[in-house]
Amino acid sequence: MAEFESKLKDLIIKLHEIEAVKFGLFKMKSGIDSPVYIDLRSIISYPAILETVAELLWEFAIKDIDCNQLCGVPYAAMPIATLISSYSKTPMVIRRKEAKKYGTKKLIEGKFSPGDKCVIVEDVVTSGSSILETIMDLQSEGLRVTSAVVVVDREQGGNYNLSEKGVTMHSLCTLSQILQVLKDAGRVNQEIVDSVKKYLAASQIHLDSTFFTAQPLTESVKPSRLSLPFSVRADQATNPVAAKLLKIMVAKQSNLCVAADVTSASKLIALAETVGPYVCLFKTHIDIVEDFSAQLIQQLLAAAQKHNFLLIEDRKFADIGHTVSLQYSHGTYKICSWADLVTVHPVPGEGVITGLKSAVADLHRGCFIVVEMSSAGNLTTPSYISSSMEICKKHPDFVVGVVCQTPSTLNNPGLLQLTPGVSLDCQNDGELGQQYNSPEDVIMLRGADIAVVGRGIVQAADPVQAAQEYRTKLWAAYEKRVSSLKLA
Numbered sequence: 001m002a003e004f005e006s007k008l009k010d011l012i013i014k015l016h017e018i019e020a021v022k023f024g025l026f027k028m029k030s031g032i033d034s035p036v037y038i039d040l041r042s043i044i045s046y047p048a049i050l051e052t053v054a055e056l057l058w059e060f061a062i063k064d065i066d067c068n069q070l071c072g073v074p075y076a077a078m079p080i081a082t083l084i085s086s087y088s089k090t091p092m093v094i095r096r097k098e099a100k101k102y103g104t105k106k107l108i109e110g111k112f113s114p115g116d117k118c119v120i121v122e123d124v125v126t127s128g129s130s131i132l133e134t135i136m137d138l139q140s141e142g143l144r145v146t147s148a149v150v151v152v153d154r155e156q157g158g159n160y161n162l163s164e165k166g167v168t169m170h171s172l173c174t175l176s177q178i179l180q181v182l183k184d185a186g187r188v189n190q191e192i193v194d195s196v197k198k199y200l201a202a203s204q205i206h207l208d209s210t211f212f213t214a215q216p217l218t219e220s221v222k223p224s225r226l227s228l229p230f231s232v233r234a235d236q237a238t239n240p241v242a243a244k245l246l247k248i249m250v251a252k253q254s255n256l257c258v259a260a261d262v263t264s265a266s267k268l269i270a271l272a273e274t275v276g277p278y279v280c281l282f283k284t285h286i287d288i289v290e291d292f293s294a295q296l297i298q299q300l301l302a303a304a305q306k307h308n309f310l311l312i313e314d315r316k317f318a319d320i321g322h323t324v325s326l327q328y329s330h331g332t333y334k335i336c337s338w339a340d341l342v343t344v345h346p347v348p349g350e351g352v353i354t355g356l357k358s359a360v361a362d363l364h365r366g367c368f369i370v371v372e373m374s375s376a377g378n379l380t381t382p383s384y385i386s387s388s389m390e391i392c393k394k395h396p397d398f399v400v401g402v403v404c405q406t407p408s409t410l411n412n413p414g415l416l417q418l419t420p421g422v423s424l425d426c427q428n429d430g431e432l433g434q435q436y437n438s439p440e441d442v443i444m445l446r447g448a449d450i451a452v453v454g455r456g457i458v459q460a461a462d463p464v465q466a467a468q469e470y471r472t473k474l475w476a477a478y479e480k481r482v483s484s485l486k487l488a
């Protein structure tokens, strides 16, 4: 993974050098001025770069996807798809922009059978409309398409629009990642980063049911998670804890979870009492508290009741069902006796959830499944994420949501996306691996419903003021998301 990341960083810098990624003022197809322009058509003039793009797309996503056909979106992605096809020996089809007017009148060139599973390859995604147009033609010829693999996600709604149509998008990098790499390499300054971020937040595109034009949502289109208010979603929750959490969020106008990573009982309680009024969730790592006692738990529960928040123990259970059921209910912490929610790694398979459930038959409890982590070099792959989501779907009575970083991972409006790695001031914590996004970005671009903020609050000079600021910014971003997706 470290090798992959280093190759990706080199690639981003090279794309900037050959001006495939440019900053300035560019008139887009929509007529809007953009401060960034990405044009990967030019990479055919740089065979080594083209080869790296193809290799990374294959390694990063396609090799894990169950498919027997590839299709590059015309025209920029066709050479990339051709290279991947040749490299991986996966057959390829080509979609004509217009059906031939003579001879075979074919729309799709290449040999395929109805039912073949095809992955779309695309260079840059903005709204996702080109991918959807391609998919419609492929589907009309009987091909099955559920995944698209792209080089750059401009983060303007493409991921969301595709997921709305049941297409999972995997991107090699996002525009935010490109900015980060170029900023770290001293290629762009903060002013450019800020102008692109501002542009992204203001230029989200939501496609209507016909795919092609950005128009208001019609009654016939089923609104999805990101566009629905929490008040409506509370009624769609299949888990009582998820419903309760959504109602708390509405009542307190808070989608802030504080990560209370402190090592003494007095600090933990002081934090719960002072930031409690501003949070919907209070997240603990109870095993880092040096003077843990049963009294601490009583105090935490009292604070949770007084300030109306839920407790989540970020235990990240990751063992066989029998073991996790014991870890959850026994030992020093007896987690299930007090934590409304816990986090779980799905790596052991479904048994980890059934194990936890078996320990709490009569209690109102739930879990968040960690399907994707915020840390640099984490090992989650697209296929891990989609298999994890299958587990999630099988336990609607216990799974409250997922911990992840991308908006298309979760569609069900009755579930919640919890996203850590949020800071107003930092982009990372150096060698420790944490990667941060701003409150606005995690809600608008990454699809978070609840943002987890740790050191940004706990280590602030004034944690209460910091909690108020994060809460205000996160809630404003949520309101903006709902209204922009409704009106777009």
Ligand SMILES: O=c1ccn([C@@H]2O[C@H](COP(=O)(O)O)[C@@H](O)[C@H]2O)c(=O)[nH]1
Pocket (backbone or CB within 6 Å): 259, 261, 285, 314, 370, 372, 373, 374, 375, 403, 420, 421, 422, 434, 452, 453, 454, 455, 456
């Ligand atoms: O992918 C993940 C999953 C969990 N975390 C947890 O969130 C907080 C983040 O703290 P910061 O101080 O804001 O970095 C911490 O408790 C982690 O264990 C995560 O960061 N990433």
